[in-house]
Amino acid sequence: MAPIVELSNIHKRFGDHIAVEDVSMQVEPGQVYGFLGPNGAGKTTSIRIMLGIIDPDRGTRQILGAQSALSVSHRVGYLPEERGLYKNMSAQNVIAYLGQLKGMDGASAKRRAGELLERYGLADAAKKRVKQLSKGMAQKVQVLSTMVHDPDLVVLDEPFSGLDPVNQQVLEDLLMDMKQAGKTIIFSTHVMQHAERLCDRIGLIAHGRDVFNGTVGEAKRLLTPRILLRTKDDIMALHELEAVRDVTPISEENGVMEWEIVTQGRVSTEELVGRCMEHRIEIAHFSMIEPSLHEVFVHLVGGEKAVEDQNVSKGWGDAT
Amino acid sequence: MIRGISLVARHEFVETVRTKSFLISLVLIPLLMSAGMFVPQWLSSHTSVIRNVAIVDLTEEARYGDMLAQEIKRVYARNALAEITSYVRAYAFPEFKTDQGLDPRQVPPLLLKRRSDFTDADADAFLNNGGLVWAMSIAAPFVKPGSPPPVLEPKTLRLVDVPDDLAKADLRGAPADYLRPWLTGERNITVPDSDKPETLSAVVLIQPDAAPVQPGSPSALGYAEPGQSVQIWSNGALPESLARRLPRAANVVFQKTELVAYAGDSEVLERMDYRAPLRTLDISAKDGRELTTADMIARILPRALSVMLIYFLYINMFMLMNNTMEEKSSRIIEVLVSSVTPNQLLIGKLLGSSLVALTMFAFSVGMFLAVILLAGGSDFVEFAGILLDVFSKQPILPALFVYFVLGYFLFAGIFLTLGAFCETSRDVQNMSTPMVLLMMVVPFVVWAVADDPNGSGAQLLSWMPFFGPFMMMARATSEPPMLDIVGSVLVQLFTIAVLLWASGKIFRIAVLSSGKPKVGQLIKLVRQGG
Numbered sequence: 001m002a003p004i005v006e007l008s009n010i011h012k013r014f015g016d017h018i019a020v021e022d023v024s025m026q027v028e029p030g031q032v033y034g035f036l037g038p039n040g041a042g043k044t045t046s047i048r049i050m051l052g053i054i055d056p057d058r059g060t061r062q063i064l065g066a067q068s069a070l071s072v073s074h075r076v077g078y079l080p081e082e083r084g085l086y087k088n089m090s091a092q093n094v095i096a097y098l099g100q101l102k103g104m105d106g107a108s109a110k111r112r113a114g115e116l117l118e119r120y121g122l123a124d125a126a127k128k129r130v131k132q133l134s135k136g137m138a139q140k141v142q143v144l145s146t147m148v149h150d151p152d153l154v155v156l157d158e159p160f161s162g163l164d165p166v167n168q169q170v171l172e173d174l175l176m177d178m179k180q181a182g183k184t185i186i187f188s189t190h191v192m193q194h195a196e197r198l199c200d201r202i203g204l205i206a207h208g209r210d211v212f213n214g215t216v217g218e219a220k221r222l223l224t225p226r227i228l229l230r231t232k233d234d235i236m237a238l239h240e241l242e243a244v245r246d247v248t249p250i251s252e253e254n255g256v257m258e259w260e261i262v263t264q265g266r267v268s269t270e271e272l273v274g275r276c277m278e279h280r281i282e283i284a285h286f287s288m289i290e291p292s293l294h295e296v297f298v299h300l301v302g303g304e305k306a307v308e309d310q311n312v313s314k315g316w317g318d319a320t
Numbered sequence: 321m322i323r324g325i326s327l328v329a330r331h332e333f334v335e336t337v338r339t340k341s342f343l344i345s346l347v348l349i350p351l352l353m354s355a356g357m358f359v360p361q362w363l364s365s366h367t368s369v370i371r372n373v374a375i376v377d378l379t380e381e382a383r384y385g386d387m388l389a390q391e392i393k394r395v396y397a398r399n400a401l402a403e404i405t406s407y408v409r410a411y412a413f414p415e416f417k418t419d420q421g422l423d424p425r426q427v428p429p430l431l432l433k434r435r436s437d438f439t440d441a442d443a444d445a446f447l448n449n450g451g452l453v454w455a456m457s458i459a460a461p462f463v464k465p466g467s468p469p470p471v472l473e474p475k476t477l478r479l480v481d482v483p484d485d486l487a488k489a490d491l492r493g494a495p496a497d498y499l500r501p502w503l504t505g506e507r508n509i510t511v512p513d514s515d516k517p518e519t520l521s522a523v524v525l526i527q528p529d530a531a532p533v534q535p536g537s538p539s540a541l542g543y544a545e546p547g548q549s550v551q552i553w554s555n556g557a558l559p560e561s562l563a564r565r566l567p568r569a570a571n572v573v574f575q576k577t578e579l580v581a582y583a584g585d586s587e588v589l590e591r592m593d594y595r596a597p598l599r600t601l602d603i604s605a606k607d608g609r610e611l612t613t614a615d616m617i618a619r620i621l622p623r624a625l626s627v628m629l630i631y632f633l634y635i636n637m638f639m640l641m642n643n644t645m646e647e648k649s650s651r652i653i654e655v656l657v658s659s660v661t662p663n664q665l666l667i668g669k670l671l672g673s674s675l676v677a678l679t680m681f682a683f684s685v686g687m688f689l690a691v692i693l694l695a696g697g698s699d700f701v702e703f704a705g706i707l708l709d710v711f712s713k714q715p716i717l718p719a720l721f722v723y724f725v726l727g728y729f730l731f732a733g734i735f736l737t738l739g740a741f742c743e744t745s746r747d748v749q750n751m752s753t754p755m756v757l758l759m760m761v762v763p764f765v766v767w768a769v770a771d772d773p774n775g776s777g778a779q780l781l782s783w784m785p786f787f788g789p790f791m792m793m794a795r796a797t798s799e800p801p802m803l804d805i806v807g808s809v810l811v812q813l814f815t816i817a818v819l820l821w822a823s824g825k826i827f828r829i830a831v832l833s834s835g836k837p838k839v840g841q842l843i844k845l846v847r848q849g850g
Contacts, residue, residue, distance in 0.1 A: 048654070048832070051658045052658070053654060053657050053658050053832065054832065069658070070658075070659075070660075070661060073658060073659050076658070078654070078655055078658045079655075080651045080652075080654035080655060081651065084649070084650020084651055084652050085650065085652060086335065086650075086652065087646075087650075088335065088338070088339060089335060097327075097331055098655060098659070100327055101324070101327055101328075101655075101656065101659035101660060102659055145655075
């Protein structure tokens with residue numbers, strides 16, 4: 001099946017500032033794709049290129065089988081970063097207007113807007129002006145406006161930023177609803193927990209360049225898991241193992257010491273346990289903890305982040 | 321493509337006309353325009369202070385005092401008669417009217433007169449025969465029943481008797497000590513039509529040897545000897561209502577005295593009111609055509625509308641910039657440009673906002689005329705009638721429409737693009753300043769040149785971008801050559817096309833940018849095609 005979105009070797013420069021350089025991504029139908037990276041990494045620019053809002057200097061773009069994103073805009077829903085709405089319009093009208101811009105006729109757009117508002121508990125807010133809604137409600141309206149025309153692809157730029165935990169959960173549920181309805185979802189974020197919970201695939205971008213592309217599992221395998229071991233015995237003998245790089249005591253309780261074993265590459269549980277038995281180490285507890293996506297993120301881009309943050313907003317024309 | 325443009329245009333129009341600020345502007349602008357006309361009149365009729373003036377004539381046989389008092393009363397009488405005749409012109413039965421005003425074969429000559437036509441004899445007849453009642457008895461047969469009563473200019477000057485103590489004082493030479501208590505309010509006077517003590521505002525003191533003086537002599541230029549002068553005393557500067565009337569009346573009295581003395585016959589004064597049998601005619605008609613007030617208004621009105629046009633554009637340009645700034649700062653513009661092209665967005669916004677501006681403009685002009693018709697006094701009813709006549713006979717309304725649209729699109733593309741760079745109201749102010757300055761200069765230049773509407777200056781400006789629509793509007797009733805009309809429109813259309821082309825290229829980048837552009841960057845963008 002042809003990918004829904006395919007960016008190949010995209011370059012974009014604003015004045016002297018290189019916003020994205022050689023970025024590629026591929027999103028398959030029905031996937032939830034997380035576009036991850038620190039502030040100023042080039043996520044928004046990549047999304048804008050993807051949606052045809054701006055053109056790349058180099059590279060190719062294909063979205064829903066078309067090279068012109070505008071020609072398929074009726075099949076795409078988009079929620080920009082730092083989003084807003086027309087404050088003086090009613091919630092229903094603003095959703096309907098954006099639906100009309102995506103090709104719906106006026107009556108259908110209004111009816112569908114009403115249905116969405118009702119389904120997501122905002123029926124009472126339908127006739128209220130956006131400025132009369134709470135922040136959470138307004139944000140929900142914004143997301144609904146990306147769905148009103150029943151798009152095949154929904155692109156959300158930093159959808160979780162500024163949301164309180166309750167509304168973050170509401171948005172996650174909403175995205176899961178979309179996923180179950182077979183929609184393809186791309187969202188950018190720098191909060192890894194959301195990506196970890198929601199994404200089938202992730203793309204990590206830093207300093208305008210691709211750093212990683214793959215599944216969450218593949219990302220986690222980039223780091224070795226942490227091994228925790230609790231015992232009353234001395235485990236320094238484990239240093240003899242070639243794969244063990246360091247053994248560090250963490251805590252002690254009732255004479256039982258907890259150790260963290262840092263390895264180089266993956267070490268099999270059997271080998272470690274076998275070596276413990278050889279040295280008569282009595283194991284009270286043994287666990288292998290997978291790295292979080294956050295740890296992978298910090299590992300991959302942590303060193304560059306500070307530099308990249310300084311590159312944000314370099315003046316007019318900078319649209320990273 | 322058309323669908324996207326029409327959706328954006330409709331949204332821009334509907335959402336703007338529903339805002340409180342638009343509705344307030346819609347009501348406020350014609351109200352303010354009307355208030356500019358009516359409030360001064362209302363204030364003068366409701367808040368006018370009556371100034372008490374005493375005349376002391378120290379000349380032998382008191383030659384001038386009574387004449388001066390009569391001259392002052394005549395000013396009021398002439399004003400009242402002018403109001404009455406204006407009232408008749410506004411409310412007369414149609415059978416008493418012709419194209420040029422009232423029918424001279426049916427209406428008495430007194431009612432045909434305008435303010436400058438009334439003679440001393442007319443004023444004296446008004447004063448001696450019962451004033452308003454007498455004038456209305458002449459006017460009433462020609463006025464439609466049920467017409468509102470005429471509104472007369474209130475009296476602002478009351479002639480009072482000289483207080484006894486002052487009359488007995490020796491006011492020759494140095495009268496200040498005697499006059500001071502009366503003019504500073506230390507002592508008050510009583511007047512027949514007021515039960516409150518009143519202050520004396522001015523004393524006209526005609527010194528014993530005052531006499532007419534030759535023009536150009538030092539005495540005629542304010543250097544008369546104290547004993548030979550006509551002195552007007554007041555506490556501080558003379559109130560404005562007296563500052564013009566008292567010197568003028570005194571001059572008229574002394575001129576008349578000299579004239580009668582020279583001619584040896586007081587009938588010479590009646591001869592002074594003789595007039596040339598003037599007719600002002602327009603050569604454009606086959607046998608000439610009588611020029612009327614409507615012709616004068618037709619000449620001036622387009623100039624006034626031209627200035628009004630640019631101020632309306634000014635208001636609407638800020639609305640346009642603010643709307644775009646809000647869309648940009650809320651980032652909703654990104655959703656828009658992911659659905660329609662930036663050019664579709666730009667054109668849609670321009671069309672929608674031009675409809676908003678046109679609605680406001682048409683409503684304001686209509687309301688203004690309605691307010692004049694409904695709320696005005698007799699002067700205004702007559703004026704409104706003439707205005708409607710001018711609108712119906714001259715190509716003002718079509719010109720207004722065409723030049724408004726041209727003017728709008730000349731400026732709107734630029735303002736819209738500037739708005740696309742703005743994220744705050746302060747940005748709007750800063751970015752719009754150069755264009756606002758240009759818009760402020762245009763009406764001054766147009767007004768200065770429009771006095772000679774078909775002169776070379778007016779022709780040149782008609783062909784210049786940005787000035788053309790306003791200059792041509794100011795020339796609308798002056799029958800400009802067809803070459804100027806077509807040429808000016810083509811130049812403006814070409815300028816609009818170039819500006820929109822450049823705006824489109826800059827706009828698509830501006831809506832997504834942050835920070836301020838430099839001129840060099842803008843030029844580079846246009847050259848590179850955005």
